[in-house]
Amino acid sequence: MPGDEIMRTTLRRPHWSTLATPGLLALLLGQALPSQAATLDKGHAVAQQQHHFDIPSQALDTALLRFAEQAGLQVSVDSQLLRTRHSPALHGRYSVAQALQQLLAGTGLSWRVIADNALLVQAPASEQAGKVQLDSTLIRSERIDYQGETRFDSAHIRALPAGNGDLTSLLKSHPNVQFDNRQQSSKTPGEISPANISINGAQFYQNAFVVDGLNMNNDIDPAQEETPYRLFAVPGRSQGLALDSDLLDELKVYDSNVPAAYGGFNGGVVEASTRRPSKELHGRLSWQTTRSSWTNYHIDPSQAESFANSSSYNEQPEFDKQILRGTLEGHLHEDFGLLANFSRKRSEMPLSFYSAHLVDTFGFREEQQSRSIDNYFVKGVWQANERLLLESSLTYAPEENHYFRSNIANSGIDIRSGGTQFNLKGSWQGDQARIVQTLGWSELELSRDPDSDDYMTWHKSQSKNWGTSNLTLEGEFGDIEQQQRTWQYKLDVEWQPVTLWGSQHSVQSGLELNQQHVYYERLSESSTYTTPRRTSTCTNSRGQTDNVACSLGTTTTSTPATNGWPGQFLTRRTRYATGEFAFDTTSLGLYLQDDIQLGRLNLRPGIRLDDDSYMDQTTLAPRLAMQYDLLGNRQTLLQAGANRYYGRNIAAWRLQEGRNRLRYNNEVRNSLEDDWSVGSQALNQVRFNQLDIAYDDELMLGLLQQWQGLEFGVKYVRRKGRDQVIQVSGNALGQPADDPTLANNYTTYTNGGSSETDIYTLTVTPLQAYAWLGASHSGQLALDWTDRQASAPSYFDDSDAYLENPVIQYQGNFIRYADRPADNYNRPWTARLTTVSELSALNLTLSNFLRYRAGYSKIGATGQKVDYQGERVDVWDEVQYAAALTWDLRLAWELPTAREQAVFVNVDVFNLTDRVIVADASSVNATATPTYEVGRQYWLEVGYRF
Secondary structure (H helix, E strand, O other), X not given: OOOOOEEEEOOXXXXXXXXXXXXXXXXXXXXXXXXXXXXXXXXXXXHOOEEEEEEOOEEHHHHHHHHHHHHOOEEEEEHHHOOOOEEOOEEEEEEHHHHHHHHOOOOOOEEXXXXXXXXXXXXXHHHHOOOOOOOOOOOEOOOOOOOOEEEEEHHHHHHOOOOOOEOHHHHOOOOOEEEOOOOOEOOOOOOOOOOOEEEOOOOOOOOEEEXXXXXXXXXXXXXXXXXXXXXXXXXXXXXXXXXXXXXXXXXXXXXXXXXXXXXXXXXXXXXXXXXXXOOOOEEEEEEEEEEHHHEOXXXXXXXXXXXXXXXXXXXXXXXXXXXXXXXXEEEEEOOEEEEEEEEEEEEEEEEEOOOHHHHHHHOOOEEEEEEEXXXXXXXXXXXXXXXXXXXXXXXXXXXXXXXXXOOEEOOOEEEEEEEEEEEEEEEEEOXXXXXXXXXXXXXXXXXXXXXXXXXXXXXOEOOOOOOOOOEEEEEOOOOEEEEEEEEXXXXXXXXXXXXXXXXXXXXXXXXXXXXXXXXXXXXXXXXXXXXEEEOOOOEOOOOOEOOOOEEEOOEOOOOHHHOOOOEEEEEEEEEEOOEEEEEEEEEEEEEEEEEEEEOOEEEEEEEEEEEEOOOOEEEEEEEEEEEEEOOOOOOEEEEXXXXXXXXXXXXXXXXXXXXXXXXXXXXXXXXXXXXOOOOEEOOEEEXXXXXXXOEEEEEEEEEEEEEOOEEEEEEEEEEEEEEEEEEEEOOOOOOOOOOOOEEEEEEEEEEEEEEEEXXXXXEEEEOOOEEEOOEEEEEEEEEEEEEEEEOOOOOOOEOHHHHHOOEEEXXXXXXXXXXXXXXXXXXXXXXXXXXXXXXXXXXXXXEEEEEEEOOEEEEEEEEEEEEEOOEEEEEEEEEEEOOEEEEEEEEEEEEEEEOOEEEEEEEEEEOOOXXXXXXXXXXXXXXXXXXXXXXXXXXXXXXXXX
């Protein structure tokens, strides 16, 4: 119809919006809609086509969009017919006719086939009467998708094997995402926490994780090293909430050409959108499991025996994982729906209490370590009227990891993370703009809760009899609580397009306001006790009994001077007092962006301003993306971009200052009659300095080419990271301690880090599913090549050598220390093939993911030195390990039991061919012991949906 507009989709899930003026909304897949009518034979054939549909209850326009995408058909409909209309959910395998009958039930709308792959949805006959039928004139009004944005819809998320079901496990197929070398270690298959990832070479803690528009990053101390046994710290990770993939409707990744609406990252943005409730009552319950007996371990022969008797948290010879999931959803009223979801993940890992080399002497005494993640989620959606949509959700996602230390009694410790997030969103479709406002509150933690506040060194005795020498060790280092409490407000405005001087402009603008309270608190006084003396009682003359640092029981040491005591009390201690360090920050973000269409050229200039009180800095980040249609047929698209991204601030940089002042050294008592002396207060070991905000400058060039039913994407990204935060000593900065409370060897933070990365990517994606051997096939091939020419260490690492930047010899050449290549998150190149095959006759879906990674290089100092211009310099070298090919698959089968009900079974197999793959190595020496990736592993999920 003249003046009508359509929107076009590809296999990627498209953006779309209901047009403000009457028009023709067409949801297309493939080429433009043919104008000729179909024959009756063609109509019958199309109507009988079988497809698997996964469409939740929602607005009818969105439902038809998903129907078109999942059926591989073009659907045309007058947009006015869809306003205020909703559709029920559609899950399972249906013919086109059955699916449309269900989606259009109660609307009065009908449909007909008008071409081989095209349908027309039309009004009831009574509404068509008197209307003049005009020839179709199609005018495209597409939203431009710039290279750098990747979308995973719910069907894709459910199709692929995802292991623990966390967000980052879904990103293995993304060509610009790299994982920690140890993420698939065969020594730690019992872990369930989401993995850290690097996007385009940036630090793993410099990505923005967003859920329903709100940030969920752990900014307390995400790079803190993984060991749980530290006096003042708790191991961290980048994601604040370990969300389960069952919650997700869509997952988006922005790795380049990131819109100005996003800030607070150097790497990329991972944005998750949670599901909305279906129109009808539906539910789902499933149980998933894997275990050590279903897993092939690959362990170096030199470590096999010690691994089998492991007492270490990072060596797990046995484990048992269980995941329970459930969902109940529906509408309580035509315009109001609720969804409730839960998941419960558990992993139990029995270990030896005694160190492996002591098991033969002391026997095997089992001790449990465990991991747990819970997700409890409630979401309500209210379509208040045709213009206003309100959504609210509450997520409670606690995580707790239990550890213990070998040979030490009462050393259990629980590491707590995760927390709560509340979200309230309102979307208003006005005459001039679509306005979305989001208000959120979150409380995330990174804390520890040990079995004991104190750590003791006893002589071995009848009552302290677990010691492995003359000494018996007991206890832990006390409670630490760290939290970040955040209020967030976001305003996003998408203005109606306007035409100006022959060009069309679609302007987006918005702001963000954040207020955050972060604190570190040692909740209980904790002491480490040493130097036992003989006693026959633990009660002094005043009737006071010491139940902490005194023990009765005959000592059983091999030293005559300490053997045979009736009891012992401890006489020296280092005490850690209670105390709290906290601060508040406020931040403001403003952005403005314009999508400009000028003939064949599309431009998206943008600017983002951020200001925060933490570093007292204001940053201005320009963004520019471009697309040019070379031939005017949307088949050959040249893309480019130039962008700046400012990164995140980490609370630990400030919270560490003064922490060591809680320590009091050398407190003593000579007898039980004495009070403990007050020790000398320790000096401050960390000084906080306000810093510049780290940033990445990005240049991007790409090409999209459609040919023979395929889309070829070629992309080059150049990243330069500057002002990256590293930890150094004051002496290395030439800033000796000038404060009597500051230690001479204090450390601080500086903007001395930098990085340079080049990334080349090729993707090949079918534009529509292929029919072959009675099945429907879709997929993608992705190849990438990454060159990290220089890379700064994380803020946690000691970076004096990086800052001083001495000359070293590397592979026979003399280079600067800072120019060494990175040896983690840095596979030189990878190839990834993803396929999904649906066999409708058998109710089967087979998904495959094959990944080939280039050889791994471990770099490090050899301990040798050579002469260079009269100086002795360190020799560095690398050890090369072979390339890796892995094949993961999922086999999903459904047994329908009633209408919209089915039993389902999913079988996942990781590393199907059981390849032996090096994950990491202890050093570059000839005696280096490699750590291998997990071998073949099976997962099983069974469930019921209705």
